Amino acid sequence: MKNLNTLAVALAAATFAVGWYVGSSDETLTITSSKGGKSYSGGYVTEQSTSAKSEGAVKLRTTEGEIHVINPGDSIQTAVELAQPGDTIQVMPGIYSETVYIDKDDIHLLGVIKEGERATLDGLGKLNDAILYSGNNIIIENFKIIDYKGNGIMSQAGNNFEIRNNVIVDTGIYGIFPQLGKNGLIEHNVVSGIADAAIYVGMSDNIHVAYNEVFDSVAGIEIENSRHAIVEHNNTHHNTGGILAFITPGLPVKDTYDVIIRNNFILNNNTPNFGAPGSTVAGIPAGTGILIMAADDVVVEGNIISNHKTAGILITDHGNAANLTLDPESDPNADGAMILDNVMLNNGYDTIDEVKAFALTELHTGNIDIFQIGPTEGSCIINRHRYKTVGIGDFTDCDFTNTDDIENYLIAGGAEPRVIAPSERGEIAYLGVCTGCHAYAGRLIGPSVQEIQALYANRPEALVSYINAPTPMRSDYPEMPAQNYLDAETQLAVANYILQVGN
Amino acid sequence: MGKALFYKRQYSAKISVSTLICAALFIASSAFAKEGDIQIQLADTCPPSFSLGTDNRCSLRHMYQLYDSLQDSGIGGLKTALPKARDGFSPQQIDLGRLLFFDPILSADNSVSCATCHNPKQGFSDAMGRSVGINGQIQTRSAPTLWNSAFLSSFFWDARAESLEEQAVGPLFSPAEMGNTPKQLLMSLKNTDTYVGLFKQAFPEQKAPISIGNIATALTAFQSSLISLNSRYDQYAHGYHDALNDDEIAGLNVFRSFVARCSQCHTPPLFTNQQIAVIGTPEPEGLPRDIGAEKTFKSKVLRGGFKVPTLRNIAQTAPYMHSGRFETLREAAEFYTGGRGHAVPEGEVLLLHWHISEPDLTNDELDRLVDFMKTLSDESLVPSTPAQLPSGLSFKHMENNHNEKS
Numbered sequence: 068m069k070n071l072n073t074l075a076v077a078l079a080a081a082t083f084a085v086g087w088y089v090g091s092s093d094e095t096l097t098i099t100s101s102k103g104g105k106s107y108s109g110g111y112v113t114e115q116s117t118s119a120k121s122e123g124a125v126k127l128r129t130t131e132g133e134i135h136v137i138n139p140g141d142s143i144q145t146a147v148e149l150a151q152p153g154d155t156i157q158v159m160p161g162i163y164s165e166t167v168y169i170d171k172d173d174i175h176l177l178g179v180i181k182e183g184e185r186a187t188l189d190g191l192g193k194l195n196d197a198i199l200y201s202g203n204n205i206i207i208e209n210f211k212i213i214d215y216k217g218n219g220i221m222s223q224a225g226n227n228f229e230i231r232n233n234v235i236v237d238t239g240i241y242g243i244f245p246q247l248g249k250n251g252l253i254e255h256n257v258v259s260g261i262a263d264a265a266i267y268v269g270m271s272d273n274i275h276v277a278y279n280e281v282f283d284s285v286a287g288i289e290i291e292n293s294r295h296a297i298v299e300h301n302n303t304h305h306n307t308g309g310i311l312a313f314i315t316p317g318l319p320v321k322d323t324y325d326v327i328i329r330n331n332f333i334l335n336n337n338t339p340n341f342g343a344p345g346s347t348v349a350g351i352p353a354g355t356g357i358l359i360m361a362a363d364d365v366v367v368e369g370n371i372i373s374n375h376k377t378a379g380i381l382i383t384d385h386g387n388a389a390n391l392t393l394d395p396e397s398d399p400n401a402d403g404a405m406i407l408d409n410v411m412l413n414n415g416y417d418t419i420d421e422v423k424a425f426a427l428t429e430l431h432t433g434n435i436d437i438f439q440i441g442p443t444e445g446s447c448i449i450n451r452h453r454y455k456t457v458g459i460g461d462f463t464d465c466d467f468t469n470t471d472d473i474e475n476y477l478i479a480g481g482a483e484p485r486v487i488a489p490s491e492r493g494e495i496a497y498l499g500v501c502t503g504c505h506a507y508a509g510r511l512i513g514p515s516v517q518e519i520q521a522l523y524a525n526r527p528e529a530l531v532s533y534i535n536a537p538t539p540m541r542s543d544y545p546e547m548p549a550q551n552y553l554d555a556e557t558q559l560a561v562a563n564y565i566l567q568v569g570n
Numbered sequence: 571m572g573k574a575l576f577y578k579r580q581y582s583a584k585i586s587v588s589t590l591i592c593a594a595l596f597i598a599s600s601a602f603a604k605e606g607d608i609q610i611q612l613a614d615t616c617p618p619s620f621s622l623g624t625d626n627r628c629s630l631r632h633m634y635q636l637y638d639s640l641q642d643s644g645i646g647g648l649k650t651a652l653p654k655a656r657d658g659f660s661p662q663q664i665d666l667g668r669l670l671f672f673d674p675i676l677s678a679d680n681s682v683s684c685a686t687c688h689n690p691k692q693g694f695s696d697a698m699g700r701s702v703g704i705n706g707q708i709q710t711r712s713a714p715t716l717w718n719s720a721f722l723s724s725f726f727w728d729a730r731a732e733s734l735e736e737q738a739v740g741p742l743f744s745p746a747e748m749g750n751t752p753k754q755l756l757m758s759l760k761n762t763d764t765y766v767g768l769f770k771q772a773f774p775e776q777k778a779p780i781s782i783g784n785i786a787t788a789l790t791a792f793q794s795s796l797i798s799l800n801s802r803y804d805q806y807a808h809g810y811h812d813a814l815n816d817d818e819i820a821g822l823n824v825f826r827s828f829v830a831r832c833s834q835c836h837t838p839p840l841f842t843n844q845q846i847a848v849i850g851t852p853e854p855e856g857l858p859r860d861i862g863a864e865k866t867f868k869s870k871v872l873r874g875g876f877k878v879p880t881l882r883n884i885a886q887t888a889p890y891m892h893s894g895r896f897e898t899l900r901e902a903a904e905f906y907t908g909g910r911g912h913a914v915p916e917g918e919v920l921l922l923h924w925h926i927s928e929p930d931l932t933n934d935e936l937d938r939l940v941d942f943m944k945t946l947s948d949e950s951l952v953p954s955t956p957a958q959l960p961s962g963l964s965f966k967h968m969e970n971n972h973n974e975k976s
Contacts, residue, residue, distance in 0.1 A: 244828065392923070393867055
């Protein structure tokens, strides 16, 4: 945060006067009880329709598929290859050194714990990632994951996931990293020794991070370019920064808003920053309890935040952060920060020079619980007199005192996949795949659709069989590639579509 | 399926020449000659992958429409929706765009066409590190592929245009590229009877359809029909895991791992997240640093920044990077494991992208990455080259196979 210096100087004259004003208004205290008051209404309206009450993010199975039991010496990946959606893979205790990737939906990958002994994925310091997945409705639980170079558990675009009860030690950049997914639960994991974030939620929606212990990492829990996230009941200690909510500029999803950080233990996060040069977390000052950068509508409530040398809560815009790229599409300001009651002890006792310099512009010396810099709108706080604060002169008194009305932001029963009518599915597959080789009339590469219609009239199943395993029918035509990559539903839809399509 | 087959397309314009003699005469004539002899009927059906609506507009259909994406961002993993595509043009507009695209009448001296630098036989690029405009002028950057440009929201390496239309007029009137002027371009088209007829077909309700706006519309219509979404990778993505072999899947896993981090910017399904990234590749020997997006956004922090290019059909568009410094995919991949900033000259200040790290990829991993990138090839919907050009000029892209690299 080297830029803090420059801005501090630039703003010095202006804030000097404000500082005096705020200073003199300290005499009147507004004491607000956080019990029984109005609750925060939240930024996410649940589409309440389903009566199927779900405990987690993945819909409960009504029928169980096959259970594949994996023993040491077996390959977990081989089981994943065999598994069908709906199946469960049970991994018995022992050491497994492999990268497991799941490009399927509805797979439960469960480690078995026997008398404390876990199914352990060991990257031997050589393998990149332990578990990668792209499917929806994935559950990963009870593993121990050690010594990978990339990530412990990573997804790109899986919706409805539960990552639970895993012990993750020194797996490189991120311990748990869901990205570009919707509706996920990350709970009861113990993650440590991670060079970036122990738990990193990137570009995701409707996320719940709870009851995790994260320590000895650069960032404990990070909510980045994401919306509707709750981080609660976690114990984050001995990291460089405890819990982060921010916007990284230059990513394709541009905002972070509606984040609730509540009831966490955020303790002693003073570990020297060992993030990779150039990484966003490399700019976190050691000794930061909570960092809010450019994120909007972040509620901080009920946390115990203690023993952080830089600040208990650090709120900044992009302008005051170092080494960020320019992104005209990202709003650089942290608006709508909402600080409810928190227990804050011994923070900001040995802060960085940039923070000190800005504090001085408000004639503040000594410890700092809450530090805010940069333009902010709509931010509020209750019981501000309890804390040592810098830069919150613009904060109003919040008109609510708790978040009791919001249990979580998960989508009960899971985010549903896109519903496609069979006729639409048939048209998409026909135009998206078949028309590359088949014109309605006349030969393109393969025979015309009219010829196909004549050959298979009223026999869509026969057409499905053919496209699954084509056999040469015409010597002067190139062989048709099998279309067996289309699922059965799509195959039948496209067969029906072809047989009735007009020009 | 042989590649040659793809050049025999059904939807292309039907050209009839009244007599062979006339045709021969006019091929030899200049762009300003009157040539009423060519009768071209523009296509009345959409290209493959498009659905013709009752309003005579072509709407794109593709398999990724079966999926969603987070915040409709069009990025994600395997079964993820693409960004919204430009479509809705008429078959006639698309076909007119195709004829214009191949016709050197668009350049000041009839020496280059769009296809000169965006040759369909070379991945809609030109196998050159830096393309060549009129009078042999060497450009500062390479020609980006046009495949899947329907899905893009910014254009040119430095993201200075926000629409295909805005992009199209750039090279037309750039003195270094096609060197034309609006006045001369309009005049040469208006003086070509065939084009007068073609613009009437493509824009039937307009009194004076030959306009710069309509030229841009037709070129946009054609470019947005260049769809490549049926590669072997796509088959894998839709759920057919046998589409890729073990080496290619291993490559996919390196590609998306957080060690190599390729997929963080080259994000599926388009294999670009369409952002600006400063990665610090070297310029060709002796050339100054190209400041890239610094100019577009007037910001030093974007110095040397370029738009993340799609990797679809990447195997067809060597050499690589904005000025073609790397001859092969292997070299391009290797750049990323050379160390953060290893190719940035002393004294050059670049704010390198945070994903430019020190992945220490093994030789085997680099080979697998190349294996994987080659699975992103699909040219099944390459449009046909017109049998003959409305201007009567000869093609200027077939001979442009210089510097072809293995």
